Amino acid sequence: MPRSRRLSGTAALWLAPSGIGVAAFFLAPLLVLVWLTTQSWDLLTPPRWAGGANLGALGDGAFGHALGMTAIIGAIALVVQLGGGFLLAELLMLRLAGTRLVGTLLLLPWLIAPLAVGVLARWFAAPSDGVIASALGRRFDAVVDPVAAPVLIAAVVAWQGTGFAALVYTAALRAIPTDLHRMAQLDGLTRAGISRRIDWPLVAPTTAFLGVIGVVQAFGLYDLIVPLTGGGPDGATETVAVLVVRNAWEFFDVGRASVLAVGSVAVEAVLIAVIVLWGRRRS
Amino acid sequence: MRRRILPRRLGSLALLVIVGAVVLGPLSAMVTTAFTRPTQFAAQGIGLPAPWTSENFAALLSDPDVLIRPALITLAVAGILATVQTVTAVLAAYVFIRLPFRGSRVLLALYVGSYLAPPVVTFLPLYVVFARVGLIGTFWVLFVPFALASPYAILLLVQSFRSIPSEILDAAELDGASHGSVLRRIVLPLTLPTVGIVVLVSAVSAWNSYLWPRLASGVAFPQIQVAIGALQSQYDSNWTLVMAGTTLAVVPPLLAAAVIQRHLWRPAESSAWTA
Numbered sequence: 316m317p318r319s320r321r322l323s324g325t326a327a328l329w330l331a332p333s334g335i336g337v338a339a340f341f342l343a344p345l346l347v348l349v350w351l352t353t354q355s356w357d358l359l360t361p362p363r364w365a366g367g368a369n370l371g372a373l374g375d376g377a378f379g380h381a382l383g384m385t386a387i388i389g390a391i392a393l394v395v396q397l398g399g400g401f402l403l404a405e406l407l408m409l410r411l412a413g414t415r416l417v418g419t420l421l422l423l424p425w426l427i428a429p430l431a432v433g434v435l436a437r438w439f440a441a442p443s444d445g446v447i448a449s450a451l452g453r454r455f456d457a458v459v460d461p462v463a464a465p466v467l468i469a470a471v472v473a474w475q476g477t478g479f480a481a482l483v484y485t486a487a488l489r490a491i492p493t494d495l496h497r498m499a500q501l502d503g504l505t506r507a508g509i510s511r512r513i514d515w516p517l518v519a520p521t522t523a524f525l526g527v528i529g530v531v532q533a534f535g536l537y538d539l540i541v542p543l544t545g546g547g548p549d550g551a552t553e554t555v556a557v558l559v560v561r562n563a564w565e566f567f568d569v570g571r572a573s574v575l576a577v578g579s580v581a582v583e584a585v586l587i588a589v590i591v592l593w594g595r596r597r598s
Numbered sequence: 599m600r601r602r603i604l605p606r607r608l609g610s611l612a613l614l615v616i617v618g619a620v621v622l623g624p625l626s627a628m629v630t631t632a633f634t635r636p637t638q639f640a641a642q643g644i645g646l647p648a649p650w651t652s653e654n655f656a657a658l659l660s661d662p663d664v665l666i667r668p669a670l671i672t673l674a675v676a677g678i679l680a681t682v683q684t685v686t687a688v689l690a691a692y693v694f695i696r697l698p699f700r701g702s703r704v705l706l707a708l709y710v711g712s713y714l715a716p717p718v719v720t721f722l723p724l725y726v727v728f729a730r731v732g733l734i735g736t737f738w739v740l741f742v743p744f745a746l747a748s749p750y751a752i753l754l755l756v757q758s759f760r761s762i763p764s765e766i767l768d769a770a771e772l773d774g775a776s777h778g779s780v781l782r783r784i785v786l787p788l789t790l791p792t793v794g795i796v797v798l799v800s801a802v803s804a805w806n807s808y809l810w811p812r813l814a815s816g817v818a819f820p821q822i823q824v825a826i827g828a829l830q831s832q833y834d835s836n837w838t839l840v841m842a843g844t845t846l847a848v849v850p851p852l853l854a855a856a857v858i859q860r861h862l863w864r865p866a867e868s869s870a871w872t873a
Contacts, residue, residue: 325777326697329689333709336686336746340724341712347723358729403617411610419855420621426851428806430823431844434830435628438837446627449643478621527714534716538808538823542830559718564813569726576719587714 351573358567369570372562373578380550381558382582384465388554389533391469392476397525399473400480401518405510407485418485421478429475433542436471440543458544461551468552471539472532480525487521488514516597523594527587534583555579625848632842639838654842658829665846668825675740675811675821676804682741683748683800684793690747691755692781696767706756713749721810728814739814740821741804751796758792759785794857802851822847 352369356362372378403421407414424432439446442456457463491514499509537556540546546553546561553561559579563572627644632654634647658665694706724743725734733739762785770780786793811821820828829843 320699322699322701323697326693326699329697329777330693330705332686333690333747333752334705336744337709337712337749340743340746341715341720344720344723344727345715347727348719351723351726358726406609406613409606409609411606411613413610413614417614417617420617422855423621423625423852426802426806426855427848428808428823428826428851430806430808430827431847434826434840434844435624437830438631438841439624439627441835441837444639444643444835444837446644474620474624478617531714531716535718537718541808542827556716556718559722560809560813563722563725569722572722576716576722580715580719583714583716 348573348576351569352577354570354573356569358563358569362569365570369574372571372574377550377553377558378555378575378578381553381555382579384552385533385536385554385556385579388465388469388472388536388552389529391466392472392533393526393529395469395473396476396480396529397522399477400525401484401515401522403477403481404484404488405514407481408488418482421481423478424475425479427475429538430542432471432475433539436467436539437543440467459548461548464544464548464552468536468540468543471543472536476529476532483525484518484521487518491517519597520594523590523597526590526594530583530586530590534579628841628848629845631838632845634838636836636838654838655846657839658843658846664829665822665825665843668820668822669846671737671740671819672805672822674737676801678741679745679748679804680797680801682745683751684797686746687748687751687755687796688781688786688793690752691759692777692785694752694756695759696777696780706752709747709749709752712747713753717809721813724810725813735815735818737815737819740811740819743810744804748796748800751800754792754796754799755789758789762788798854798857802854805850 353365353367354362355365355368403417407418437458440457442448442458443454445455447457448455457467495513496509499513504512533554535556536554537560540552540554540557544552546557555575556579559572559576562568562575630647631639631644633650633652634645635649635651635653638645638648690709694702720743728734728739728743733742767780767784770784771777775783806823807821808823808827811819812824812827816824826843826847830840833839
């Protein structure tokens with residue numbers, strides 16, 4: 316490993332493209348976003364100074380509701396992804412026949428566009444000619460049911476992400492020394508006991524990593540919802556990402572949308588920090 | 599020992615059947631519906647097509663503006679992004695591993711941090727700035743903000759480059775090899791599977807992206823997912839047609855997966871020689 320030194324010419328040159336990319340298209344936009352929170356702007360007429368007037372957006376019910384909905388959908392999906400992913404990974408570790416085929420199958424949902432998955436799910440949930448309605452043999456509209464709609468969204472998110480979690484867990488389980496398992500077997504632990512008492516605690520850093528990814532996905536949840544519920548019924552499945560996009564591009568209130576965006580980043584950052592700290596303590 | 603073989607066989611079969619049904623069930627429902635006549639679908643709902651028909655696809659492809667043009671636009675964007683992102687990520691990852699400097703770890707953390715923020719947080723200010731300079735509604739705006747830096751690609755390559763024993767690279771440098779030739783002759787050949795994964799993941803995520811393409815150039819230069827979204831709202835509950843479009847939008851990433859598949863298990867296997 317080369318020792319740290321001063322930035323050399325080659326290093327500066329090779330780092331320039333990505334550095335410019337991050338500075339111009341991530342850091343600079345964040346500064347612009349902070350400035351936008353102080354403006355009153357409908358994207359048409361020139362922006363006007365609004366001071367702290369937009370901050371009220373954080374206090375009204377819509378933001379709290381969207382945060383709650385993001386949390387509910389994200390939490391249900393995450394529990395299924397982590398639990399199902401870990402279980403599948405343990406099964407893959409048994410090296411049963413067809414393990415590679417199962418591994419490939421598990422990756423497929425992760426590769427499909429969330430928008431396309433949302434369209435597919437919308438058909439599954441279509442009230443009369445959808446798959447769920449056909450299976451039930453009666454009319455059933457999950458999308459207008461304020462309880463069924465978020466559960467449906469969470470189920471679809473979990474369908475997309477569980478296989479990916481399983482593959483990440485498989486990599487973590489492979490790194491556990493086999494001696495550890497042999498010793499546990501000698502101590503009389505069953506295979507299920509080894510899973511629970513040895514494997515699960517040891518893959519805590521992976522669980523934390525997947526937890527961070529789950530939080531990031533929940534706060535970005537948009538593509539899937541647009542074709543599936545459109546944020547409805549009556550805003551019931553509006554996540555924070557949907558709320559921000561609506562405020563900016565449907566209600567043309569850029570200042571308000573910016574305040575909501577900054578607010579959601581702040582909440583997301585706290586959640587990620589908590590998960591990272593939990594993962595550090597467990598590793 | 600022999601008694602345990604049968605349960606193992608049954609177990610592996612059960613796992614395969616369950617995973618296969620959960621993953622492939624919805625996808626095969628999509629494909630069969632895409633090949634079903636609208637009249638048959640209206641009469642009996644979901645089921646096997648009788649006869650199989652390509653009329654839904656023919657209807658979608660007869661007007662090139664519906665899906666063909668969006669697919670070509672998306673292929674162009676995906677090609678540009680996969681190429682440029684991979685090149686810039688390879689260069690950045692090499693610096694982080696071989697030429698670390700004071701502050702380079704902080705810089706890497708910053709790259710990763712930019713990956714964690716919800717996309718809409720940067721899309722809003724980016725939209726405002728691009729609107730200001732008159733780039734909204736152009737082809738450029740689809741890839742310019744993302745071409746130079748892909749934090750995901752950089753992170754994956756940093757991890758991959760780190761797995762190369764540094765003695766090999768130190769020896770090459772002592773022999774007078776420049777960083778350019780160390781990268782080209784040693785690092786890239788050793789990490790080719792990961793570089794391939796980076797190219798494909800970049801291309802697939804460009805193909806799959808929806809929100810920014812819709813906001814930035816949804817009408818003038820629609821990308822494929824924007825076109826599928828429009829198809830669904832335009833032909834609401836005309837499911838055979840919508841599923842035909844969705845099938846076409848889903849196929850390219852799955853073909854990419856078939857290419858990745860062989861290499862997917864390689865990083866784990868190749869990590870053996872670092873030990």
